[in-house]
Amino acid sequence: MYNNRMLRIEKSYTIEKHEKTMQVQDYYENFVDLEKTIQSCKKCDKYGKCWSCPPFNEDISDYWKKYENIDLILLQLHYDNTITEEIFSQEDIDTLLHLTLFNEKTKLLQSLTKKTRKNEEFDDSMILSTGYCNLCPVCTKIDNQPCRYPKNKLYSIESIGGLVTKTTEELFDKKIKWIDMEKGKIPDYLTLLMGILY
């Protein structure tokens, strides 16, 4: 149930958005390293438990070779001091992420989906999300069953080898900041990076 605190959290941030388009070949040569990203993926509890996360049966580098251009979209959520000065419990951090970062992820995905459906230029394009695919409450991979929506499943940039930190720093001049889970502290901003291959 909603309460005043949740309403305050929803109003606690502003959005900064940046976009960049480049040739996939350039991006692939300079910002993709599957060997590196798989080491990070192995530390995630979703590793091997989602069809859009490694390890893959198919050669994932084919996705990069299939497309000519990539649009990169970076969102920064800037939190006000009612958030950055507070100490959050693990449960409160989950609530905050759902009300802010995950909410903005959903909105961005919806707007990218709308954009790709409306514009011929994006026929046969592929949206790159962030994190794991959450189209289903529980991914069927856990039961070794086929993906429910193979045409719509959401890969993230990092799941197919994209170096997110290098991308934000070198292409957008923006550093990524992380939540300090031990201290329960939220940084002054969090970042989302998504893309469209077309």
Ligand code: SF4
């Ligand atoms: S669409 Fe569903 S089954 Fe397929 S990868 Fe996403 S969560 Fe898993």
